[in-house]
Amino acid sequence: MNHVIDLHCHVLPGIDDGPATIEASVALVRAAAAAGVRVMVATPHVSWRYPNEAPTIARLTGELNERLRQERIAVEIRPGAEIAMTRAGDIDRAELPRLGIGGGPWLLLEPPFTPLVTGLDTVVLGLQSDGYRILLAHPERCPAFHSDPEVLRSLVRAGALTSITAGSLVGRFSSEVRRFALNMVAEELVHNVASDAHDEVRRPPGIAAELEQAGLGPLNDWLTLDVPEAILSGEPIPPRPAFTIPRIERSRRRMWPHRH
Ligand SMILES: [Fe+2]
DSSP, rough: OTEEEEEEEEOOOTSSSOSSHHHHHHHHHHHHHHHHHEEEEEEEEEESSOOOOOOHHHHHHHHHHHHHHHHTTTOOEEEEEEEEEHHHHHOEEEEEEESSSGGGSSSEEEEOOOOOOOHHHHHHHHHHHHHHHHEEGGGOEEEHHHHHHHHHHHHHHHEEEEEGGGGGGTTTSSHHHHHHHHHHHHOOOHHHHHHHBSSSSOOOOHHHHHHTTTTTTTHHHHIIIIIIEEEEETTTOOOOOOOOOGGHHHHHHHSSOOOO
C-alpha cells in the first residue's frame, strides 16, 4: 500500500500549528513515508489566526522538498491550504486560485467548529459558482453537522466532496465523532480520508492503518489514491466501489437522524 496521497496535512515548518522547525517537518514526513504515503499536499491554515499566503507556502514547499531529496525520503510535497470558511470571503480574488489543492481547482475548506453555523451553504455555493470545487475538511468534527446532517447532505448533493480525518475513524477525537464519520461512510458522504497530521506522534500522518482498523480496508485505494489523483489532476471523480458497513447499524439508528 505504498501509494497513499494525503490531501490534508500540516507539514510546513513554522507557519501554523504544525511543525515548528524543518527538522520536525522531516520527522513528520519520515513517519508518513513509513505509513505508506508518497504524496503529501501541504495544507497550512489560512485563517484569521494564521493569515498565510501562497508565496510563503510555495517557498516552504520547495525548501522542504529539497531537504527531503537530501535525506533520500521518497515523498513529494505539493502546495495547498486549509482555508477557514470564515476567512474565505476576505481572501483577495487573485490570491484564492493560488491556494488550491496541489495548485488545482479544488479548495480545501474548513467549516467552523461552532455549534451553530449560518451562511455555510452560501459560502460553498458562492465559491462553486466562481468555478472552484469544494472539498470540506473534517465535517465529522463539526458540531453543526452533528445536529443537522441534512446540511451536510445538501452540500454534497450540490457538488461538494468531503475529506474526513483518519483519526476520527478510530476514536482519536470522540466516540461521537467516530460514529458520525462511520455513518457518513455508510451514506456515501465520504470521498477522501486524509491525515490532518500536525506532528508524528500526537496528530500522526497515518491513514491506511486507520482505515484497516475501522473495517474500511476495501475502500482504501479509492479514498486515498483514486479520488486524490482525480482532485489533483482536475479529472472527474471515479465512482465509489460497492461497500457496506453492516456492523454499525445499531449505532446508526441511535445517532443518525433519518432522512426526511
Ligand atoms: Fe487541518
